[in-house]
Amino acid sequence: MRSLPYFCRGQVVRGFGRGSKDLGIPTANFPESVVDNLPADISTGIYYGWARVDNGDIHKMVMSIGWNPYYKNTKKSMETHVIHKFKEDFYGQMLSVAMVGYIRPERGFKSLDELIAAIHSDIEEAKTKLDLPEHLKLKEHNFFKTSTANQILNGHRL
Ligand code: ADP
Ligand code: MG
Secondary structure, eight states, X not given: OTTOSEEEEEEOBOOOOOOTGGGTOOOEEOOHHHHHTOOTTOOSEEEEEEEEETTSOEEEEEEEEEEOXXXXXXXXXXXXXXXXXXXXXXXXXXXXEEEEEEEEOOOOOSSHHXXXXXXXXXXXXXXXXXXXXXXXXXXXXXXXXXXXXXXXXXXXXX
16 A cells, blocks of 8 residues: 555544443544545555554554444544553544554454454554564654644645
8 A cells, every 4th residue: 555654633533332442442533534535545444553642652553444334334434443551531632643554454253252353363463563663663753743733744734
């Protein structure tokens, strides 16, 4: 995918309340404005990268890009699971992410257990891949040095 690494940020909005948190894997949703700016070559599926809430620490993340059921699957959604235990929810706060690599396409699962196992394996893969020097250095990218103010990245005003 030519567009990777891809950098974007936006205010965390409420998702579909599918109970990701109940599975122990909360996913922070980006608003439509961020999703609509995704380059065409970023396909649906699971990605890994770096994430930061407001001006906090930079953590590893996995992100699912899928079809948004709320819009009858005509629009995409971007859901980020930050690999970190937060003390509180961060709805309304600014989430900055660097999407670094692709793990796998979306797929169906026979059971909830199978889905959870797949996500845990995605998380392990993300953790390992992000330790590669070429990925670690993205934590130092200017994108994470600037504040949450407006700026242009990957050709889009954020
Ligand atoms: P929703 O349907 O509103 O997205 P979730 O059950 O997926 O509900 O929970 C997502 C929310 O949980 C996020 O918007 C964020 O405020 C909070 N949260 C807490 N810890 C994390 C985390 N490690 N990664 C992502 N979101 C988290
Ligand atoms: Mg969610």
